[in-house]
Amino acid sequence: MRLRVLRFLLRKEFLQIVRDRTLLGMLFIMPVIQLLVLANAVTFEVKSARMYIIDKDHSSMSRGVATRLAASGRFVPTESSPSMAEGDEAILDRRVDLIVVIPEGFEREIVRDHRAPLQLVFNAEDGAAAAVMQTYANAIVMNYAGELGAEVSPSVVTKLSVGDGGAPARGHPVMELRRRGWYNSELDYREYMVPGILVVLVTMIGTLLTAMNIVREKEAGTLDQLNVTPINRSTFIAAKLIPLWTFAMIDLSIGLVVARFVFHVPVLGSLVLVFFAATIYLVGALGIGLWISTVAETQQQAMFVTFSLLMVYLLMSGLFTPIRGMPVWAQWTTEINPIAHFVALMRAVLLKGARTRDVASHLAALAAISSVVLSIAIRQYHKRSA
Amino acid sequence: MTDHAVASSRAPLEVRGVSRRFEETVALSDVSFAVNAGELFGLVGPDGAGKTTLFRILTTLLVPDSGTATVLGLDVVRDLWAIRSRVGYMPGRFSLYPDLSVEENLSFFASVFGTSIDEGRAIIAPIYDQIEPFKDRRAGALSGGMKQKLALCCALVHCPEILFLDEPTTGVDAVSRREFWDLLGALKKSGLPILVSTAYMDEATRCDRVGLIQRGRILAVDAPAAIAARYPNPLIAVHANERHKLIQSLRDYQHAKSVYPFGDEVHYSDARAAKAMDDIVAELRTYLAGSGFTDLRVKPISAGVEDAFMELMGQPEATVRAAA
Numbered sequence: 001m002r003l004r005v006l007r008f009l010l011r012k013e014f015l016q017i018v019r020d021r022t023l024l025g026m027l028f029i030m031p032v033i034q035l036l037v038l039a040n041a042v043t044f045e046v047k048s049a050r051m052y053i054i055d056k057d058h059s060s061m062s063r064g065v066a067t068r069l070a071a072s073g074r075f076v077p078t079e080s081s082p083s084m085a086e087g088d089e090a091i092l093d094r095r096v097d098l099i100v101v102i103p104e105g106f107e108r109e110i111v112r113d114h115r116a117p118l119q120l121v122f123n124a125e126d127g128a129a130a131a132v133m134q135t136y137a138n139a140i141v142m143n144y145a146g147e148l149g150a151e152v153s154p155s156v157v158t159k160l161s162v163g164d165g166g167a168p169a170r171g172h173p174v175m176e177l178r179r180r181g182w183y184n185s186e187l188d189y190r191e192y193m194v195p196g197i198l199v200v201l202v203t204m205i206g207t208l209l210t211a212m213n214i215v216r217e218k219e220a221g222t223l224d225q226l227n228v229t230p231i232n233r234s235t236f237i238a239a240k241l242i243p244l245w246t247f248a249m250i251d252l253s254i255g256l257v258v259a260r261f262v263f264h265v266p267v268l269g270s271l272v273l274v275f276f277a278a279t280i281y282l283v284g285a286l287g288i289g290l291w292i293s294t295v296a297e298t299q300q301q302a303m304f305v306t307f308s309l310l311m312v313y314l315l316m317s318g319l320f321t322p323i324r325g326m327p328v329w330a331q332w333t334t335e336i337n338p339i340a341h342f343v344a345l346m347r348a349v350l351l352k353g354a355r356t357r358d359v360a361s362h363l364a365a366l367a368a369i370s371s372v373v374l375s376i377a378i379r380q381y382h383k384r385s386a
Numbered sequence: 387m388t389d390h391a392v393a394s395s396r397a398p399l400e401v402r403g404v405s406r407r408f409e410e411t412v413a414l415s416d417v418s419f420a421v422n423a424g425e426l427f428g429l430v431g432p433d434g435a436g437k438t439t440l441f442r443i444l445t446t447l448l449v450p451d452s453g454t455a456t457v458l459g460l461d462v463v464r465d466l467w468a469i470r471s472r473v474g475y476m477p478g479r480f481s482l483y484p485d486l487s488v489e490e491n492l493s494f495f496a497s498v499f500g501t502s503i504d505e506g507r508a509i510i511a512p513i514y515d516q517i518e519p520f521k522d523r524r525a526g527a528l529s530g531g532m533k534q535k536l537a538l539c540c541a542l543v544h545c546p547e548i549l550f551l552d553e554p555t556t557g558v559d560a561v562s563r564r565e566f567w568d569l570l571g572a573l574k575k576s577g578l579p580i581l582v583s584t585a586y587m588d589e590a591t592r593c594d595r596v597g598l599i600q601r602g603r604i605l606a607v608d609a610p611a612a613i614a615a616r617y618p619n620p621l622i623a624v625h626a627n628e629r630h631k632l633i634q635s636l637r638d639y640q641h642a643k644s645v646y647p648f649g650d651e652v653h654y655s656d657a658r659a660a661k662a663m664d665d666i667v668a669e670l671r672t673y674l675a676g677s678g679f680t681d682l683r684v685k686p687i688s689a690g691v692e693d694a695f696m697e698l699m700g701q702p703e704a705t706v707r708a709a710a
C-alpha cells in the first residue's frame with residue numbers, strides 16, 4: 001500500500017517536473033553555466049607557444065614529434081640545439097615557453113618496446129597558461145604515439161623563471177615528475193576547478209530545488225490538501241527526494257561528460273566511485289533542502305535561505321581557497337562541511353585516480369553528515385506539520 | 387472497527403469548547419456545536435471570524451489550545467490518521483495542482499486514497515459529468531466555477547463519511563454559486579453530513595442549520611428560519627432615488643436602531659419594538675419626503691436570516707457581505 005501510494009506520488013512529481021519550464025531550464029542550464037565558467041578558465045589560452053627543440057635522436061620519429069606539435073598551430077619551433085643547458089638558458093631568458101627533449105634512441109625504443117620517454121619542460125611562470133600548453137602538448141604527443149602504435153610517456157618538468165623569488169640555480173630542473181600521479185593544484189586551474197564546479201552543480205539541484213519544490217506546495221495550499229489524506233510523512237518525503245535526487249545525478253552525468261569531452265579534463269578514477277559518493281552526498285544536500293522547506297513560507301524565502309547557507313558552505317569548503325590556507329578554526333569546520341569532503345573526494349578521484357580506500361575517510365564523513373542532516377530534517381518536518 | 391461502532395452512536399461532528407490563539411489574536415474562543423447525521427450545516431461569519439482555523443482543527447491540520455472535537459467519533463488530536471482517510475476536505479483556497487490536468491488531479495487524489503476515478507464515479511457523477519468534457523485541460527486554466535467543481539470531486543472521490551468545505555463559493559460568480567449549492571443539496575440527499583463555511587449570509591438559507599461565528603465566537607446555532615424569527619424589532623425596506631444619502635438620513639432619524647443596505651434597498655429597523663408598524667411606516671414616509679427624497683417606497687417586511695445576523699453581530703454593514 002505504501003509503495004503503491006509512493007508510485008502515484010512519484011508519477012505526479014515527474015509529471016510536474018517535466019511540465020515545469022523554469023525547472024527544466026534550471027536542470028539543463030546549470031550544466032551550461034558550468035560550461036561557461038570552464039570556458040572562462042580557458043581564456044588564458046596560449047595562441048602559439050615558442051618551442052625549443054632538443055632532438056638527440058635525429059630520427060624520422062623524433063622529427064615527427066616536432067612536426068606534429070608545430071602542425072597544431074599552437075606551438076612554433078623557434079630554436080633548437082642538442083644542448084639541454086642552452087635550452088634552459090632560453091626558457092629562463094623567456095625566449096621560449098617550452099622545451100621538448102627527445103632523448104637518444106627514441107625511435108629504436110618505440111620500435112622495440114612500443115614505448116619511449118619524452119620530456120616536456122614548461123615555463124610555469126603563468127600557471128594557467130602552462131596548464132593549457134601542457135594539456136595541448138600532451139594531447140598531441142599521445143595522439144602521435146597512438147599513430148605509431150606506441151606508448152609515449154612524456155615526463156613533465158616545470159621551470160620557475162628568473163622572476164620568481166626562489167629561483168633555482170640555472171640549469172637545474174626544479175621538479176621532475178612522471179605524468180602519472182602528477183598533480184599540482186596551482187598549475188592547472190581548470191582541472192582543479194572542475195570537480196568543485198560539479199559539486200556546486202549537484203548541490204544547487206539537490207538543496208535549492210528540494211526546498212523550492214516543497215515550499216511551492218506549501219504556498220499553493222496543496223500541502224494542506226495532501227495532509228488530509230492517508231499519505232504518511234515518510235512516503236511524502238521519499239516522493240519529493242527521489243525525483244530530485246535522480247535529476248541531480250543526471251546533471252552530474254551531463255557535467256562529467258562536458259568536462260571530459262569538451263574540456264578534456266582527466267577522469268582518472270572510477271566513475272562508479274564518483275556516483276556512489278554523489279549518492280551519499282546528495283542525501284545530505286537534499287536533507288538540507290528539506291530542512292529549509294520547513295522554515296521557509298515562500299519560495300523567495302527558500303531561495304534566500306538556500307543561497308545564504310550555501311554561500312557560507314562554499315566559502316568554507318576549500319573550493320576557492322585551499323583549506324590549508326585557512327585559519328585553524330576554519331580548517332576544523334571543514335570536517336563537518338559536506339561540500340568540503342565531497343570536493344576533496346571528487347578532486348582525488350577525478351584528478352589523481354584515487355581509489356575507494358584512499359577516500360574512505362571522506363566517504364565515512366559524508367555518510368555520517370548525511371544521515372545526521374536527514375534525520376534532523378525529517379524530525380523538523382514532522383514537528384512543523386502537526 | 388470499534389471506532390466505527392462508536393461513531394454510529396454519535397453525531398458525525400462534535401465540537402466542545404474549542405479555543406485557539408495565534409500569539410495575540412484569538413482565532414477561536416470556546417466554540418461548541420454539533421453536526422447531526424445527514425445534516426448540511428453552515429458556518430457563517432465575516433472575514434477573520436475563525437472559520438478556516440476551525441476547519442483546520444477539524445481536519446487535523448492544527449491542534450486546538452483547549453477543548454476537544456470528534457469527527458466520526460474520532461478525536462481530532464489523537465486519531466488523526468483514522469480521520470484523514472475518512473473525511474473529504476476542500477480548503478478555502480484552490481489547492482489542486484494547476485499544472486496537472488483535470489483528470490490527472492482527480493485520479494491522483496483517488497489513488498492516494500487507494501481508490502480510482504471509476505470506483506468513486508457513483509458519488510462524483512453529478513459533478514464530474516459537468517467537467518469531464520474538459521478533463522484534459524490543465525486545472526490552472528479552468529474558470530472559477532469549474533475549479534470549484536473539480537476541487538469538490540477531488541474531496542469526494544474516495545467516498546468520505548463527512549465533508550468539510552471551507553468557503554467554497556468565495557470568489558465565484560453568482561450563477562456558479564447557485565449551481566454549487568444545488569450540488570450540495572443533492573449530495574446531502576445521499577446522507578452525507580456536510581460542514582460548509584461561507585461569508586455570504588444569503589447562503590445560510592440553503593443549510594439545514596447554521597452557526598453564526600464572529601471574532602472566534604459562535605453567536606447562534608439554529609435553523610435559518612428559527613434564527614430569522616428571533617428578530618426583535620419592526621423592520622422596513624426603504625427605496626429612494628439617492629441611496630447613499632438615504633442611508634445617512636435614516637441613520638440620523640431619532641428612532642433608528644440599525645440601517646444597512648440590502649440589495650438596492652435599505653433595511654431600517656426601528657428601536658420602538660412595541661409601536662404599531664403602520665404608524666412607523668407613515669412617520670418614516672413623512673420624514674423622508676420632508677428631507678427631499680423622491681421615488682420613495684417604504685414597506686414593512688418580515689426579517690430574513692440576514693437581518694437576524696446583522697442584528698446579532700451588531701456590526702456596521704461594511705464587515706459582512708449581504709445579498710448581491
Ligand SMILES: Nc1ncnc2c1ncn2[C@@H]1O[C@H](COP(=O)(O)OP(=O)(O)OP(=O)(O)O)[C@@H](O)[C@H]1O
Pocket residue numbers: 408409411412413431432433434435436437438439440478553585
Ligand atoms: N497561522 C496564523 N498565524 C497568525 N494568525 C492567524 C493564523 N491563522 C489565522 N490567523 C488569525 O486568526 C483569525 C481567524 O482567521 P481565519 O482564517 O480562521 O478566519 P476566516 O473566518 O477563515 O476568515 P477568511 O474569511 O479571511 O478566510 C484572523 O484574525 C487571522 O488573522
Ligand SMILES: [Mg+2]
Pocket residue numbers: 437438439478552553
Ligand atoms: Mg478562511
